[in-house]
Amino acid sequence: MEFYRSHVLVCGGTGCTSSGSNKIVEAFKEEIKKQGLDKEVKVIKTGCFGLCALGPIVIVYPEGSFYSLVTPEDVPELVSEHLVKGRIVTRLLYHETLDEDEAIKSLYEVDFYKKQHRIALHNCGVINPEDIEEYIAMDGYQALAKALLEMTPEQVIDEIQKSGLRGRGGGGFPTGLKWKFTYNAEGEQKYVACNADEGDPGAFMDRSILEGDPHALVEAMTIAGYAVGANKGFVYVRAEYPIAVKRLQIAIEQAKEYGLLGNHIFDTDFSFDLEIRLGAGAFVCGEETALITSIEGNRGEPRPRPPFPAVKGLFGKPTLLNNVETYANVPQIILKGADWFASIGTEKSKGTKVFALGGKIHNTGLVEVPMGTTLREVVYEIGGGIPNGKKFKAAQTGGPSGGCIPKELIDTPIDFDSLISIGSMMGSGGLIVMDEDNCMVDIAKFFLEFTVDESCGKCSPCRIGTKRMLELLNKITEGRGEDGDIEKLEQLAETIQSASLCGLGQTAPNPVLSTLRYFRDEYEAHVYEKRCPAGACKSLLKVVIDEEACRGCTICAKQCPVNAIQGERKQAHVIDQDKCIKCGVCIEKCPFHAIAKR
Amino acid sequence: MSKCCCEIPKETVEAIREIIARHKEQEGALIPVLHEVQEYYGYLPFEIQKIVAEELEIPLTEVYGVVTFYTQFSLNPVGKYKVGVCMGTACYVKGSDKVLEEVEKVLGIKVGETTEDGFFSLEATRCIGACGLAPVITVNDDVYGKIGANEVADILKKYQ
Amino acid sequence: MKTLEELKAIRDRKISDLQLRKENFEYRIAVGMGTCGIAAGAREIMTTLMEEIERRQLKNISLTQTGCIGVCRLEPLMEIQDSKGEKVTYVNLTPEKTKKIVVDHIINGHIVKEYTIGYAEDINK
Numbered sequence: 109m110e111f112y113r114s115h116v117l118v119c120g121g122t123g124c125t126s127s128g129s130n131k132i133v134e135a136f137k138e139e140i141k142k143q144g145l146d147k148e149v150k151v152i153k154t155g156c157f158g159l160c161a162l163g164p165i166v167i168v169y170p171e172g173s174f175y176s177l178v179t180p181e182d183v184p185e186l187v188s189e190h191l192v193k194g195r196i197v198t199r200l201l202y203h204e205t206l207d208e209d210e211a212i213k214s215l216y217e218v219d220f221y222k223k224q225h226r227i228a229l230h231n232c233g234v235i236n237p238e239d240i241e242e243y244i245a246m247d248g249y250q251a252l253a254k255a256l257l258e259m260t261p262e263q264v265i266d267e268i269q270k271s272g273l274r275g276r277g278g279g280g281f282p283t284g285l286k287w288k289f290t291y292n293a294e295g296e297q298k299y300v301a302c303n304a305d306e307g308d309p310g311a312f313m314d315r316s317i318l319e320g321d322p323h324a325l326v327e328a329m330t331i332a333g334y335a336v337g338a339n340k341g342f343v344y345v346r347a348e349y350p351i352a353v354k355r356l357q358i359a360i361e362q363a364k365e366y367g368l369l370g371n372h373i374f375d376t377d378f379s380f381d382l383e384i385r386l387g388a389g390a391f392v393c394g395e396e397t398a399l400i401t402s403i404e405g406n407r408g409e410p411r412p413r414p415p416f417p418a419v420k421g422l423f424g425k426p427t428l429l430n431n432v433e434t435y436a437n438v439p440q441i442i443l444k445g446a447d448w449f450a451s452i453g454t455e456k457s458k459g460t461k462v463f464a465l466g467g468k469i470h471n472t473g474l475v476e477v478p479m480g481t482t483l484r485e486v487v488y489e490i491g492g493g494i495p496n497g498k499k500f501k502a503a504q505t506g507g508p509s510g511g512c513i514p515k516e517l518i519d520t521p522i523d524f525d526s527l528i529s530i531g532s533m534m535g536s537g538g539l540i541v542m543d544e545d546n547c548m549v550d551i552a553k554f555f556l557e558f559t560v561d562e563s564c565g566k567c568s569p570c571r572i573g574t575k576r577m578l579e580l581l582n583k584i585t586e587g588r589g590e591d592g593d594i595e596k597l598e599q600l601a602e603t604i605q606s607a608s609l610c611g612l613g614q615t616a617p618n619p620v621l622s623t624l625r626y627f628r629d630e631y632e633a634h635v636y637e638k639r640c641p642a643g644a645c646k647s648l649l650k651v652v653i654d655e656e657a658c659r660g661c662t663i664c665a666k667q668c669p670v671n672a673i674q675g676e677r678k679q680a681h682v683i684d685q686d687k688c689i690k691c692g693v694c695i696e697k698c699p700f701h702a703i704a705k706r
Numbered sequence: 707m708s709k710c711c712c713e714i715p716k717e718t719v720e721a722i723r724e725i726i727a728r729h730k731e732q733e734g735a736l737i738p739v740l741h742e743v744q745e746y747y748g749y750l751p752f753e754i755q756k757i758v759a760e761e762l763e764i765p766l767t768e769v770y771g772v773v774t775f776y777t778q779f780s781l782n783p784v785g786k787y788k789v790g791v792c793m794g795t796a797c798y799v800k801g802s803d804k805v806l807e808e809v810e811k812v813l814g815i816k817v818g819e820t821t822e823d824g825f826f827s828l829e830a831t832r833c834i835g836a837c838g839l840a841p842v843i844t845v846n847d848d849v850y851g852k853i854g855a856n857e858v859a860d861i862l863k864k865y866q
Numbered sequence: 867m868k869t870l871e872e873l874k875a876i877r878d879r880k881i882s883d884l885q886l887r888k889e890n891f892e893y894r895i896a897v898g899m900g901t902c903g904i905a906a907g908a909r910e911i912m913t914t915l916m917e918e919i920e921r922r923q924l925k926n927i928s929l930t931q932t933g934c935i936g937v938c939r940l941e942p943l944m945e946i947q948d949s950k951g952e953k954v955t956y957v958n959l960t961p962e963k964t965k966k967i968v969v970d971h972i973i974n975g976h977i978v979k980e981y982t983i984g985y986a987e988d989i990n991k
Contacts, residue, residue, distance in 0.1 A: 122834070122835055122836050122849075123836050123837075123838045123839055123851075125849070126836050126839055126842070126849035126850075126851050127839065127851060159838075160836070160837070160838020160839060161838045161839075163838065163839070306835070307832065307833075308833070309793070309794035309795040309796070309798075309832060309833035310794050310795035310796045310833060310837055311833070311835075312833070312835030312836075312837055315835045316835075347741070347778050348831070348832065348834055348835070349835065350847075385734075385737070385738065386737070386738065386741055387776075387778075388737055388740070388741065388776030388777070388778040388779060389776050389777035389778035389779075389832065390775060390776050390777065391832070402737065403734050404733070404734040405733075405734035405735060405736035405737050405772070406734075406736075406768075406771075406772065407771050407772055407775040408775065408776070423733055423734075464796075464837055466795065466796030466799070466837035466838070466840060467795070467796050467799040467800065467840075468799065468800070472796070472837060472838040472839075472840070473838045504795065507795065538795060538796075538837075540795045540796055540799055541799075542799055546799060551799075554795070554798050555795075564775075
């Protein structure tokens with residue numbers, strides 16, 4: 109082994125790559141070579157560190173200095189100061205790692221990381237995802253060895269059942285039970301599949317795991333194959349995730365090279381192979397039966413259950429289907445034991461959950477917290493609160509299938525059952541924070557637009573019902589709402605929930621129902637007062653002249669196409685709201701910027 | 707359905723056949739084949755779908771059904787630069803609708819269209835998972851994060 | 867790969883490399899790399915240390931540089947801090963002295979008194 113005294117870790121997740129981390133890797137390599145340090149310092153591109161808002165991120169070990177918002181221009185200074193002279197460049201340090209007296213704190217003491225408990229993400233941002241040996245050094249593939257050499261398939265399934273692990277893709281179905289069903293299903297040929305078609309807008313944890321720790325998925329799926337008796341696995345990945353696909357491909361090839369995939373793994377009778385299948389941009393394919401139909405090469409339309417995939421799945425064979433984050437927990441459970449895993453979290457929701465923090469929050473990025481952590485802790489302690497001095501209004505979880513949690517419920521512990529009881533759901537873990545400027549009717553409309561667009565069209569409650577709901581929402585946000593519209597929405601929602609074929613349709617009304625539950629007054633303001641309290645719905649804005657700023661020049665009155673503006677010369681003008689068509693000409697023409705939409 | 711007015715050159719047909727041959731043994735080969743063929747040809751017009759159907763020995767209707775089901779597959783030629791405005795929740799909450807409006811204004815096209823010179827096409831994309839940088843736009847493989855509507859013109863200028 | 871032993875062998879070979887990224891080190895070595903240190907030959911000490919760590923497959927060692935600590939006349943020098951925070955400063959180093967310190971102090975846990983700053987200062991009195 110070659111010893112390097114220092115490791116420079118550069119985040120290569122999608123977030124940081126978008127902010128130019130590849131150029132930083134190049135710059136480091138070049139500069140380090142120039143200074144003659146290339147035998148002493150190693151540059152490693154890792155997966156996501158989680159703090160995407162501050163990217164590109166660079167960590168220099170052994171000091172553990174956490175540099176944020178690094179540019180290629182900063183690199184020569186970092187090399188000559190930190191790597192040559194050992195002087196940490198404080199101006200580039202993540203400010204939270206600096207105490208008031210300029211002393212440097214460990215990254216793990218920073219608010220963003222302190223409350224986190226990383227299981228699924230434990231290797232993300234720590235190892236080089238393109239080097240299998242780094243994964244092995246972090247005890248990688250030990251769980252596979254343990255399962256294959258020391259445990260029977262039944263024991264593996266028992267362990268997963270005992271751990272209390274539940275599906276992280278949204279439903280929260282007990283994972284061990286799924287494994288058992290597939291194990292018990294009759295059939296020579298069985299398959300293991302992974303749902304990496306992360307379609308929920310605002311959720312990107314599966315992508316981060318694939319990018320930062322792809323071997324965890326390879327190892328977990330192989331263990332699953334051994335447990336349920338399958339010799340072949342499929343990973344269905346979104347085509348929108350090119351970096352993830354590439355890293356997973358590399359991981360599979362390396363695992364084959366090391367004999368950790370393929371025939372007679374660890375010299376046992378067990379053989380297993382993995383194949384990647386690319387999605388093609390259809391949200392419904394995140395639904396398990398639709399995903400299976402899509403891998404089979406068809407239009408990704410769901411089919412009724414039962415039969416469940418565990419009995420009749422891919423190519424008609426029993427198939428085990430879990431999502432990426434669920435699998436990522438498996439090697440840890442096998443290695444550290446079910447009791448360890450079950451000791452984390454709440455009574456019914458064990459372990460941790462990864463959330464993608466987004467929207468109006470300081471620390472956007474990925475966080476992994478024990479189940480039962482409250483929304484307040486996530487938003488304020490980890491997320492750093494709401495920027496620009498605005499107030500927290502609601503958090504949206506569960507994407508287009510979930511709902512909004514209002515500020516009154518901010519102390520709700522986050523776990524599968526609590527979220528369902530307040531009308532939202534865990535979903536895959538997108539957590540979008542909204543402030544007072546966001547209109548809840550508009551947000552509901554946003555999600556409905558999404559489902560209308562993504563409805564596969566197979567069953568009519570979803571295809572037609574969601575469309576009708578969207579039309580009503582459009583009407584309401586455009587100021588044409590009528591008495592009875594809100595009730596119509598509720599009625600439609602109920603029918604769609606009970607009559608749709610698959611999860612997409614059954615949960616499609618949730619964003620509307622939950623916002624109606626907690627923000628009914630906003631709907632009513634739109635319908636009865638033709639007013640958008642948050643000031644977000646454009647059609648409901650009024651064009652108003654600021655009396656103080658108006659000089660009475662009469663330009664606006666002359667330009668108005670409908671003669672809606674009245675006023676004496678040199679005196680403040682007024683817009684007749686009944687006549688005004690909100691064309692905005694007056695706003696453009698006013699030389700004193702006294703007119704605005706409000 | 708779009709009609710292709712031109713004959714598909716012989717080399718192209720050969721290349722497509724070769725792609726298909728590589729997948730013939732695979733179960734559920736249609737979608738992987740379409741991905742590769744589109745990568746090669748740029749889009750999937752009727753003529754190309756016909757070749758795929760013939761080679762894979764499945765009905766053309768099935769190929770067409772799959773092509774039109776998935777948003778990644780395109781029946782029409784796309785621009786040299788594909789501009790995508792992310793419409794994921796995180797981006798939407800941070801005002802990506804205004805960014806989209808601006809892109810439409812600058813390019814003079816609506817979502818799903820291509821500029822006359824064939825340079826730009828515009829899409830409203832699904833969440834690309836760069837939520838930490840919202841709002842985000844992409845131009846082919848380049849990603850621009852935390853952008854305001856006023857920066858759109860400058861970004862697009864780089865490609866003209 | 868056929869056996870668990872092979873897997874463990876890869877892990878053990880690679881693990882010291884990754885140890886660097888954990889923050890619990892048995893020993894932290896810091897070499898004075900101010901202008902004075904470099905002029906006195908600190909780079910040679912640094913490379914010697916790297917070679918020794920690699921050759922002896924030492925684990926849980928952090929090797930960093932530090933700026934001038936104000937005793938330029940005793941350069942090149944290094945500080946070794948154990949996990950309890952006890953710090954020993956070695957001065958007037960040569961590659962040979964460095965190798966001895968690695969064996970005696972890092973591997974066997976015995977401080978090499980005659981190379982420490984206290985010893986050097988006593989003699990100078």
